[in-house]
Amino acid sequence: MTIDCKGEQFILSKERAIFWLAKKMLIISDLHIGKSAHFRRSGIQVPDTVGLTDLHRLTSLMKEFEPETLLVTGDMFHNNLNSDANAFEDWRRHYAHLKVVLIKGNHDALKNEDYEALNIEVHPKELLCAPFRFIHDEPVERDEYYNICGHIHPGIVLYGKARQQLKFPCFYFGQHCAILPAFSVFTGLKILKQQEGDRFYALTLHKVIKVL
Numbered sequence: 001m002t003i004d005c006k007g008e009q010f011i012l013s014k015e016r017a018i019f020w021l022a023k024k025m026l027i028i029s030d031l032h033i034g035k036s037a038h039f040r041r042s043g044i045q046v047p048d049t050v051g052l053t054d055l056h057r058l059t060s061l062m063k064e065f066e067p068e069t070l071l072v073t074g075d076m077f078h079n080n081l082n083s084d085a086n087a088f089e090d091w092r093r094h095y096a097h098l099k100v101v102l103i104k105g106n107h108d109a110l111k112n113e114d115y116e117a118l119n120i121e122v123h124p125k126e127l128l129c130a131p132f133r134f135i136h137d138e139p140v141e142r143d144e145y146y147n148i149c150g151h152i153h154p155g156i157v158l159y160g161k162a163r164q165q166l167k168f169p170c171f172y173f174g175q176h177c178a179i180l181p182a183f184s185v186f187t188g189l190k191i192l193k194q195q196e197g198d199r200f201y202a203l204t205l206h207k208v209i210k211v212l
Helices: 035-041 049-065 083-094 112-117
Strands: 002-005 008-013 017-020 025-028 069-072 099-103 120-123 126-129 132-135 146-149 154-159 165-173 177-179 199-203 208-211
Touching (some): 017 049
Parallel strands (some): 132 146
Antiparallel strands (some): 002 008, 017 025, 165 177
16 A cells, blocks of 8 residues: 655555655564564473564565665564574575664664674664654654654554454554554554544555555
């Protein structure tokens, strides 16, 4: 689904990503590489295929859009490097030509040399790329930039007949800020309430749906 945001054309993908046409930039948030291994190390049995599933989806997006830049608005990694990160290292070697940019999130705790080894350009707080500010969490201040962030893993509830309801991850576009869904499937959802003027796009298995 293609939408207009501040005069720029975005393609919203059901794979929880935005492609910014003018910049040939693929934008995702909350990839959480290593989260499943982190849980397994704590004794919680999480399948080791979770991280691979996310990387397969990322590969599909690379083939579909052929981006020049991959921008991650925080929580690319889940704390430290672990066994799950090995698969990403292999993936990165395969896409060595790709510019990868990270705005650090609260879980991005790798050492500087780790990011350098993976050829990842790191911004500690934000990246300004007019008319947008890319940041991990929505800032309190308001200025001329429209904020695009992640962090909260937004979701929405759709209601059907007989009190049926289903929860979906979603893209949120408000007056001052857009919030990306978590890219990783191994995350929860924070259900958002719609305010006047807000736009929600629910992500189903097969397509992106604008919620009226």
